[in-house]
Amino acid sequence: MTLIQELESRLAAAFESVLGERVAAPVVAAADLRFGDYQSNAAMALAKQRKTNPRALAEQVIAALDLAGIGSADIAGPGFINFKIAPETYAARAKAQHADPRLGVPVTGAGRTVVVDFSAPNVAKPMHVGHIRSTILGDSLARIARCLGYTVITDNHIGDWGTQFGMITWAWKNGLNEQALLENPLQELLRLYRHASESAKADEAVREACRMELVKLQQGDAENFEIWQRCIELSRTGLDRIYDRLDVSFDHWLGESAYNDSLAPLVDRLVAEGLARESEGAICIFSNGVPEDPAKDPFLIKKDGEWTDFPMMIRKSDGAFNYATTDIATLEFRRREWKVDAAWYVVDHRQSLHFQQLFAVAERIGLGDMDLRHIAFGTILGTDGKPLKTRSGDLPQLADVLDEAVAAAATAVAERSRVDTEEERAALAELIGISAVKFTELAHHRLSDYVFDLDKMLALQGDTAPYLQYSVVRCRSIFRKLEEAVDLSAVTPVLSEDAEIHLARFLARYGEVVPTILDDHRPNLLANYLLELARANHSFNEACPVLKAEVAVRDSRLLLCDLTSRVLTHGLALLGIGCPEKM
């Protein structure tokens, strides 16, 4: 049980004895340590409901409150109940946490199955920086959910069946450079895509030809299918390399193509059931008048002052299906085959309208009990504050960005690292470079746009991944200097210095923080917590000598060091970030 849960339970009991009924009495970590460790506003809220004096109620509750073995409580301001946790309580918590393989993280997701849909790049186009948000955010959320006991299924729903294949197939047939394809397949595929894209923009006939190539592919044309297969194989190699570097993996790679055979029957069924109908040659799903407010209806849009239909198209007038069709089929598959309770779509915020429609359709086809979430995120900007682009106008490729990050890290490693061999230095630079990119992503609120500033990311000081890693490295270093091994399981810590109490305070909060990340799918809450913990640890390192202390104090502090490094490592792992032993 976390300290918050313990306090809430005791506070609720006190309220019950005063009010004669059970009430919710939420407790939160104090925003300001001057007021205590934890606080509750329950007396103010409950006094308001009962039209009584909040301070008087709080005083009665505190009188009835049993905090034996935890600490003390007092009243402040208009009726805050502030809790002060005793150092002995923190010491006992640290000992228990040290003995717990879960480090105090509760199991909150048992029995629930969630599919996390993230990354999902378009095949045959190299991943660009825009893909790091979905990839890193989604991977972290999957790791966190798994840690909390959910059954997690990760699925890379790659775009391997859409319009771009019509374009690439057209370009493949009209100007493939075989030599270039052998030398650098990804580059040649990109060139083909650009060539088709530009031609189609300028020429209606090309646009039409590309559309027809896609229709042929989706209808099973042998030649187009062969071209498609080669594109997939070539792209997959490049994608695997990037995912390896990022330490991201998927349980499944069920792209759009996996659902091709179920699209036509799906559309027929929806039409037969009256859920979809023909419109301007296409098959669409329209508003059914739910909800009643047209502004809240994702199938309506205001045009020229009037609410008009904005249907979800599931078959184009040329007979081809699009991603809306695939998404419905995919959702049904995940429910039917994987029995998922929830689906989290980690996708750019620009697609929010699409997901509103998808989720509304899910209701209508009997999937209304599923917990469906569009976990949206903002745009990555260049240092000029505009969406990131290279000089040529394209988005920088993800592989290039990672290379740059690692190169910058290598420079720093060469200047100040304590590792010995060239091999270790290279591995360290790779780890630090990738970590810095990942941590920057995860430390931001997912909805905010942020500036992609490589220099700042790799500043290696302040709120960065290396700051956290350095904290761990210092902890581990102390153990290397220890003359003989100490059995920490036999140690009961004794906390006297402010710095060590403060460190223990933050260690105890780990199990409270991790579950809250999934309230709104925000790993940045964990990133913030880890920075605070690392700050507490660095201050502790300055204020409290370990190896020179007398044995009892030394062992107590060794336990804190070991626990701190384990919590930091565990937390970083939830963010998908590794930790070096030395740096």
Added chain:
RNA sequence: GGUCCCGUAGUCCAAUGGAUAGGACGAUGGCCUCCGAAGCCGUAGGUACAGGUUCGAUUCCUGUCGGGACUACCA
């Protein structure tokens, strides 16, 4: 036009409706004969504007201003 997201120090980013709005970078003053200075301890500087709800608003509501996204045969 409509819908959604976002406006927090010079810059970047935090803050389940709570108390004197935190942290980083940059600026600036200290700290390595002391377990790792990628660090620690100081100083200076901020909620776009106007209303409303509330005991209490950065947070919720309305409006204004500013930025961005979306607005059926792209994904």
